[in-house]
Amino acid sequence: MRDRPSACCNAPPEPAPRSPPPRCCSDGPCVQNLVCLQLCNDSPDETACQIKCGDRYTSGAIEAFNTCVVSEKKCVPQRVDKGVFPVPPDCAIDATFDLNAFQGRWYISAGLNPLFDTFDCQAHYFASPEAGKVYAKINWRIPLVDPISEEPDFAERSTMQRFVQIDPQRPGVLFNGNNDFLHYEDTWYVLASKPDEYVFIYYLGNNDAWKGYGGATVYTREASLPEEYIPELQAAAEAAGLNWADFALTDNTCPPHPPERTLPQRLEVGAERRLQEVEYELESDLRSFGRGFTVLEKDLSASLRAEEARLESGLQALTAEARREAMALQEEAALAGKTIRRMEMEASMGPWINWIPKSWRPVIMPLPEDRPSFMHCRTIRSGMQVRALMSAAALLLAMAGGAAAAPAPGGTRQPQVQLQGRFWPGSKDGGLAGLPQWMSWPSSTAAVSWEGSGSVTVVLDGSAQSYPDKWLPQLRGRLVAYFQFVLDGRPDGVVEVKSTQQSVTWRRTGLGNGRHNLRISKITEARTGSAWLRSVTLAPAGRFLPPPPTDGGVTGRRMLFIGDSLTAGAGNIGDKTCRLLAADNQNSLLSFAPLAARALRSDFQALAWSAATVGIYRLKDEPTWSLEQQHNWQPRMRDLLPRADALAPKTRYNMSAFVPQIVVLGAGVNDFADADLSASSKVVSGPLAKLPTMDRWVQEHVALAKQVRAAYPGAAIITLAWPLEINLAGLRSWQSNAAYAQWVAAAAARLQEAGLQRTFFLQLGNGEMVRNDNYCKFHPDVKSHEAMAAQLERFIRGALPGF
Numbered sequence: 001m002r003d004r005p006s007a008c009c010n011a012p013p014e015p016a017p018r019s020p021p022p023r024c025c026s027d028g029p030c031v032q033n034l035v036c037l038q039l040c041n042d043s044p045d046e047t048a049c050q051i052k053c054g055d056r057y058t059s060g061a062i063e064a065f066n067t068c069v070v071s072e073k074k075c076v077p078q079r080v081d082k083g084v085f086p087v088p089p090d091c092a093i094d095a096t097f098d099l100n101a102f103q104g105r106w107y108i109s110a111g112l113n114p115l116f117d118t119f120d121c122q123a124h125y126f127a128s129p130e131a132g133k134v135y136a137k138i139n140w141r142i143p144l145v146d147p148i149s150e151e152p153d154f155a156e157r158s159t160m161q162r163f164v165q166i167d168p169q170r171p172g173v174l175f176n177g178n179n180d181f182l183h184y185e186d187t188w189y190v191l192a193s194k195p196d197e198y199v200f201i202y203y204l205g206n207n208d209a210w211k212g213y214g215g216a217t218v219y220t221r222e223a224s225l226p227e228e229y230i231p232e233l234q235a236a237a238e239a240a241g242l243n244w245a246d247f248a249l250t251d252n253t254c255p256p257h258p259p260e261r262t263l264p265q266r267l268e269v270g271a272e273r274r275l276q277e278v279e280y281e282l283e284s285d286l287r288s289f290g291r292g293f294t295v296l297e298k299d300l301s302a303s304l305r306a307e308e309a310r311l312e313s314g315l316q317a318l319t320a321e322a323r324r325e326a327m328a329l330q331e332e333a334a335l336a337g338k339t340i341r342r343m344e345m346e347a348s349m350g351p352w353i354n355w356i357p358k359s360w361r362p363v364i365m366p367l368p369e370d371r372p373s374f375m376h377c378r379t380i381r382s383g384m385q386v387r388a389l390m391s392a393a394a395l396l397l398a399m400a401g402g403a404a405a406a407p408a409p410g411g412t413r414q415p416q417v418q419l420q421g422r423f424w425p426g427s428k429d430g431g432l433a434g435l436p437q438w439m440s441w442p443s444s445t446a447a448v449s450w451e452g453s454g455s456v457t458v459v460l461d462g463s464a465q466s467y468p469d470k471w472l473p474q475l476r477g478r479l480v481a482y483f484q485f486v487l488d489g490r491p492d493g494v495v496e497v498k499s500t501q502q503s504v505t506w507r508r509t510g511l512g513n514g515r516h517n518l519r520i521s522k523i524t525e526a527r528t529g530s531a532w533l534r535s536v537t538l539a540p541a542g543r544f545l546p547p548p549p550t551d552g553g554v555t556g557r558r559m560l561f562i563g564d565s566l567t568a569g570a571g572n573i574g575d576k577t578c579r580l581l582a583a584d585n586q587n588s589l590l591s592f593a594p595l596a597a598r599a600l601r602s603d604f605q606a607l608a609w610s611a612a613t614v615g616i617y618r619l620k621d622e623p624t625w626s627l628e629q630q631h632n633w634q635p636r637m638r639d640l641l642p643r644a645d646a647l648a649p650k651t652r653y654n655m656s657a658f659v660p661q662i663v664v665l666g667a668g669v670n671d672f673a674d675a676d677l678s679a680s681s682k683v684v685s686g687p688l689a690k691l692p693t694m695d696r697w698v699q700e701h702v703a704l705a706k707q708v709r710a711a712y713p714g715a716a717i718i719t720l721a722w723p724l725e726i727n728l729a730g731l732r733s734w735q736s737n738a739a740y741a742q743w744v745a746a747a748a749a750r751l752q753e754a755g756l757q758r759t760f761f762l763q764l765g766n767g768e769m770v771r772n773d774n775y776c777k778f779h780p781d782v783k784s785h786e787a788m789a790a791q792l793e794r795f796i797r798g799a800l801p802g803f
Contacts, residue, residue: 085212085214086241087189087204092236092241094171094172097190099128103128106124106199107122107224107250109249109252112215112217116215119250120251121141124136132165133164137159138158138159141155141156152258154257163175172190172191173189174188184205184207185206185207188203189201191240192233192235196221200217200219224655254656411451416449416544417435417446417533419433421445422658423644424651430658435536436534437533438533439531439533440522441526442588442608444522445519445520449545450544453541460531461502461531463501480499481522481530481531481583483520483522493506494523499529517548518536523586524588526609527610527633558604558662559663560660560662560708561597563607563664563667568586569588572785576773576775581779588608592789593664596796600803605658611670612640613635632649641708642711663712663716669724697747698746716800716803718792724737724740724741764791
């Protein structure tokens, strides 16, 4: 009779005397892993289910158990797949691959094998201590569902791997072997590479559990796969016998953990809902299923049912135990917090410096050898304890990442600034930031909180010489921006900042020493003017605190609006007496975009620029300017998407810092204005003279949508169509307005034809708009923006109920 698995993994291995591995049956994650594997039996995709169990649960006991039953005792037969992943021909391997260029941070932006290659947040770091060798710090996330709140969450995984170029004549072949755990070995074949842009890798692997697994990944410097690489990657895949259509894009946006309830609340709920796990007898055979994990074939459901009655009576005792665990977890949290701060210090020394073995680090920076792990810093006895510890770890990670960064005791003297919208230089990871910050985009908002000070002073700097990119010196003397201040939830003034003013001060005193919250919002668009938020200072006794979470920080919702003057709210607080659209008759916070976002309790960014177009550059204002200056002043919307600073075309925003689930395109109205077009723009004759052709405009609109999809692969895209026959009545010909309505509808249809999933079309209805007899220069007033926001909100709630 074959040894039972429990005996196999608990008996001291023979013949060499050594300490037995930990008992799987007394280790919470190990038992949970085995039960999870059992539940995979007879599932439609059993192998994928089993691998996900191995991904979800990790511990030293699991590793020791797998080593024992798979490698040492050979309790599990090796799975062998012949020919599923063949060795690629030499002609398909990149003979020009330069290992020295494969350094620093790279993202897996596309993968072939859904079991191994398409995890979220795959940021890998590479370093080569000597010629022909590279070490990789590999990070990825495992999707989870919080067992208490049922919110989607994740667990972070990481490992170190070592690869060697075994044949100098074949630089595109890298080997990873001589590993103790399951004796696994991988061979990487570089199918194609472009220095500092992408590396396309096909791999084959073997271990004690599975011989012949494989897959392929695309490494890119950018977090998402640039669309222009795809033809080259497709050709390389075909040369190796792969089908590019089988690859899937990955999500490297790396959002933070969902908002957490307090730990005592979670433990109390968990004690009521979760059963204390029990040691099970593990009988029957084991079989391999992939990359070092095992699966149980015995049906444990009867044992589970038998235990439920006993466990039901133990809930009261479990609740008391949960409270004791909460106190113990506080000590663990303090220890983990020290580790996080240590990690942050290491990161400041370079992204890979402390992940290379000490014997050949280029720079030595010793770390404590007993560095604790969130999951293994103490014995875990129950599934409830595992979940509680993961909750504490998630909270600490969120604190470290900046979503709710914890101050030093009593707060800090430096502002902890919460940014909503795009700023320059902004925040590295989308969390809290420091000062100064350049505020150019409409509706961008900076928030600070403090206590212990009855006064606060804010300094803004609008001087044109402060611009990050001085691309338009002709405008220095005529720009003006307006900033709205909201103190403790109440409006507290609007400040005008001119481009000739180096220092504009807003100050309040007599506030009391309790907690205060201040929001500073730019309510005008970039082309009218911008300014630096230079400083926020308190009285000597004051201390800055983390601001309260935004709506999106609570709900997890994020929206991006791309548009023109209608999205910017131009003229919305003016009336028919206004002589021109200007900063003093605009409040971007009262545009339909922020109004809809607030109604949906979503964070948002508004990339809006009056006179921006979809497919043409308008040549109208300032005819003495160079062509580049005119393009900067009258940009296309495709030009706006990558910018960090609206007024600096060369600045680049960190697209992974804010990843929307919905993108709203309010695009194209200005393409149908009677404006002079550049020579490259084709026009039609007759009543539609000076307009781009339908085919040209639709192609440009589709290109804009594809650019958005490449930046945010998972986002829904909503194309808006404005009722121009109302708000532009009397300004443009009916032929022009009709052409706009027809062509934007054609563009929406073309997106569907092109296979872009999750694209929607919304025609803003005439009944939702008021007559334009009191509009400022034919631009909707606040009442009309409120109507548009309400219609957009209803549409999103109906079309995207999961948002």
